[in-house]
Amino acid sequence: MNGSAHKNDLAAAREDFYGRLKGRNISALWTVLHDLVTPQPRPEMAAAHWAYADVRRYLMEAGDLITAKEAERRALILENPAWPGESRITPTLYAAIQLVLPGDVAPAHRHTQSALRFVLEGSGAFTSVNGERTIMERGDFVITPSWTWHDHGNETDQPMIWLDGLDIPLVYFMNASFAEQGTEDRQALTKPENDAPARFGSGLLPVDYEAAAFSTSPVFNYPYARSRLVLEKLRAAGVVDPCHGIKQKYVHPGTGDFAMPTIATFLQLLPSGFASKPYRSTDSAVFVCVEGRGHSLIGDQRFDWGPNDLFVVPTWVPVTHHAEDDSVLFSYSDRGVQQKLGLWREDRMDEAHP
Template sequence: MATTAHSPAALRERRAYYERIGRHSMTPLWEVLDALVPPAPRSPVVPALWRYAEVREQVLEAGRLISAEEAERRVLILENPALRGESCITQSLYAGLQLILPGEVAPAHRHAQSALRLVLDGQGAYTAVNGERTTMRRGDFIITPAWTWHDHGNLGNEPVVWLDGLDIPLLRFLDAGFAEKTEQAVQTPLRPEGDALARYGANMVPVDFHQTPQEPTRVFVYPYERTRAALTAIASGTPDPHLGFKQRFVNPATGASPMPTIGAFAQWLPAGFETRPLRSTDGTVCVCLEGEGEALVGDEVLRFAENDVFVVPSWHTLRLHASRDTLLFSYSDRPVQQVLGLWREQRL
C-alpha cells in the first residue's frame, strides 16, 4: 500500500534517510533551500543604538582597570544584540570604542584588516601610519589601511575616545586574517605631519605615482573641518528627498572607496528635514557628530544625539528626522558588494 508524502510512515522514512546521509556529512538541500536562497535578505542583525552619554563612564572605567600596554588596544566592542559573542555590529563589520589616557601609547602593529577611526571625545592624541603622525581632532576620519604599521599615543592631558570600525568579520569569514607586532612600541617618524595629505590630497599626486582602485588610499586622514565645510557649502541647495545632503569619501587618486572593503559617508540633514524611506543591502553603522534626531529603522524608533552610534541592518527601511542641523558619519561594506555586483538600493 503506497504511503502519502506527509503520512507518519513517509516522515519516519525521510528522517531515517536524513540520519543515514548525515553520517556521511551530507544534508538535503530541499530542507534548507528557502533559508539559503531567500526571496529577499533576512539579516539576523537587529537595529540598535548606543547612547554615548550612557556608555562613556564604562569606557573610562576600562582605563582604571587595565593599561593600554596590557590590553594592547583598550576597546569596548559594540556587539549587535542579536550577535552577542561574535564581536561584530553587522555580519561583516566590527565597531568598538577605544580609549587612550594621557601619556599612554597603544603599541605599533599591523594586520590584514582595514580600520577606520572616528574621533569622538577629547584631544591631544595622535595616530601614526607607516611613519607619519596625524593629530586626532574630534570628527576626524582616520584610516589605517590593511597591512600598514600603526600606533596611537596621547600627548595631551585628557582621555581621548574614538570609534574603531574594521572589516574583522569579513576577513574572519574568508579565513584571511594576519597580524604582526614590532619590537618598537612607537614608530620612528619618517615624514612630517600632513605630508600624505599634501602629497596625495590636494588634487595632485607625484608625477610617477600610479594606483589601482583596489589599493587603499595614501591619504589616511580626512579632517572634520573639511568634511563639515564641504557639506554646509552644498546645503544651500535642494536636499535629496531620501538622503538630504550626502557625500561619500573617496581615494582622491582614484575616486574609489578609501578602503576596498569599507565605504564611508558623511550626511547633512537641515533642521526639521525628514528623509523618505530607503533601504539597501549594505548594513550600515551611523554616528551622530552634530545635532540630534530620530532614525526609524523598520518599525523601531532610535532617538540619537551627539556621539551616539546606531546600526541599520541590511534591507531595513530607514527614515531620518533631524530635530536640528545634523551631521551623520556612516560606514558599510558597500564597496565589497558593488565590486561583486550584489549591492542593491530601493528608494520608497
Template sequence: MNAAIPTAQVREQLYRDMDRHHLTPLWEVLHALVPPSPKTPCVPALWKYEEVRPFLMRAGDAITAEEAVRRVLILENPSLRGQSCITQSLYAGLQLILPGEVAPSHRHTQSALRFIVEGRGAYTAVDGERTTMQPGDFIITPSWTWHDHGHEADEPVVWLDGLDIPMLRFFDAGFAQNDTSKSQQVTRPEGASFARYGHNMVPVRHDPPFGKTSPIFSYPYERSREALEQLERHGPVDAWDGFKLRYVNPLTGGWTMPTIGTFMQRLPAGFEGQGWRQTDGAVYSVVEGEGEVLITGERGESRYAFGPRDHFVVPSWHTARLSSRAGCVLFSFSDRPVHEALGIHREERLS
C-alpha cells in the same frame, strides 16, 4: 516494495544513511539559504554616549592602553552577543587613550577606520607618518600597515573603531603581527600624504602606497564640514539623505577602503526624510546636532532619538527614516564596496 513505505519514512532513512558520509539534502534548507528577500539576524540598536562614557573611563582605571594593546569597548549587536560584531560583516568599538599613554605598534590584514568622537591632541601613526586627532576627523589604517596611537595632551580622547574583522574571519584571512618597539619611527612630517595626494593632483610617477586603500589616511573634519556647507548652500536637498557625501580615494575616485565605505551627511533643520533600505548594514556616529531615526524590519519598529556622540546601527534591508528638527551631522560606514564589487548591492528609496 519501496512504494508501500510511507514517503516520510523513506526520507528519514535516507537522511540517516547518508549523514555519516557528511551529506545533507538541499531541499530541506533551500528556502532558508535562498530567501525571497534578504534576512539578517542583526537588529537595530542605539548606544547613548552619556551611558557608554562612564564605562570607558572605568576601563581607563582598570587597564592600561599598553596592557590592553587596544583599550576598546566593543559595540555588539544585541542579537549577536559574543561574536564581537555590530553587523555580520563589520566590527565597531569605542577606544580610549589617556594622556601619556601609547597603544603599541602592530599591524594586521584587517582594514580599520578611526572616527574621532571626543578630545584633542592624541595622534595615530601609520607607516611612518603621524596625524593629530581632532573631533570629527576620519583616519584610515590600511591593511598590513604598522600603526600605533599616542597621547601627548591633557584630556581623554575617544574614537570609534570600524574594522572588517568579521569579513576577514569569514574568508579565514586574518593575520596580525606585533612590532618590536612600542612606537614606530616617524619618517615623514605630519601632512605629507595630504600634500602629495590631497589637492586633486598626484605625482606623475608613483606607486599607490597602500594598494587599493586611499593614499590619504587622514581626512580632517574641517574640510568635510566645509564640503557639506557648500553642498547645502548651493545644492538641492535629497529627500532621503539630506546632503550626503562619500569619502574618496584621490587616485581612483572610488572608495577610500576596499571593504568599508565611509560617508558624511548633513540633515538640515526641519528635515523629515523619506524611507530607504539597502543590503549593506550601516553604522552611524552622530557628530553634532540632534535628530531621530525610525528603523523598521520584520520584528517591528525601533525609534531612536539621538544626540552628539551617540551611535546606532541600521541592519541590512531595514527601512530607515531620518529626521532632525534643528539639524545635525552624521558620519557612517558600511560594507557597500564589497557589495558593489560582487554585484549584489540593492537599494530601494521608498516614497
C-alpha cells in the same frame, strides 16, 4: 498498497536516505534550498542604539582599571544584541570605542584587518601609520590600511576618544587573519607630518603615481573641518536628496572609489527640520551623530540621538532620519564589497514601484 501506507513507506525511505547521506557528510539540496536561497535578506541582526554618555562612563572606568599598553587597545566593543559575544555590530563589521588617556601609548602592531577611526572627543592626540604621524581632531576620519604598522599616543592633557570600525568579522569569515606585534611601542617616523595630504590630498598626485585596483586611499586623515565645509557649500547650492539630505562618500583620490576597499564611509548633513523619505539597502550601516539632535525610525523602532550617540541600521530595514537641529551623521558599511561583488541593492521607497 493504499495511499496512506505508500506515503508512510516513502517518508520512512526518505528519512533513511537522509540519514545515510548525513553519515557521509552529504545533504540533499531540496531539504535546505529555501534556507540557503531566501527571497529577501533575513532579519537576523537587530537595530540598536548606544548613548555616548553611557559608553563614556564605562570607558573612563576602564581607564582606571587597565593601561593602554596592558590592553594593547583600551576599547569597549559595541555588540549587536542579536549576536552577544560575537564582537560584531553588523554581519561583516566591528565597532568599538577606544580611550587614549594623556601619556598613553597604544603599542605598534599590524594586522590584515582594515580599520577606521572617527574621533568623538579630544584634540591633539596622534596616530602613526607606516612611518607617518597625523594629529587627530574631533570629527576626523582616519584610516589604518590592511597590514600597515600603526600606533597611537596622547601627549595632551585631555583624554582622546574615538570610534574604531574594522572589517574583523569579514576577515574572520574568510579565515584570512594575520597579525604581528612591533618590536618597539612606537614605530620609527620616516616621513614628515602631513606628507600624505600634501602628496595626494590637494587635487594633485605624484606624476608617476598609479593606484592599484581595490587599494586603500593614500590619504589616511580626512579632516572634519574640510569635509564639513563641503556639506555647507552643497547646502547653499540646494543639493538635498529626499532620502539622505546632503550625503557624500569619502573617496580614494587616485580612483574615485571608496577610501577603503572593504568599508564604505559617508558624511551627511540633515538640515534643521528635515525628515527623510523611507529608504533601505542591503548594506547594514553604523551611524554616529557628529552634530545636532534628532531621531531615526528604523523599522518600527524609534531611536533618539545627539552628539556622539551611535546606532545601527540592519540590512533591508526601512529607515527615516528626522533632524531637530542642523545635524551631521557619519556612517560606515560594507557597501563597497557588495558593489564589487554585484550584490548591493537599494530601495528608495518614496518612489513608485513598477
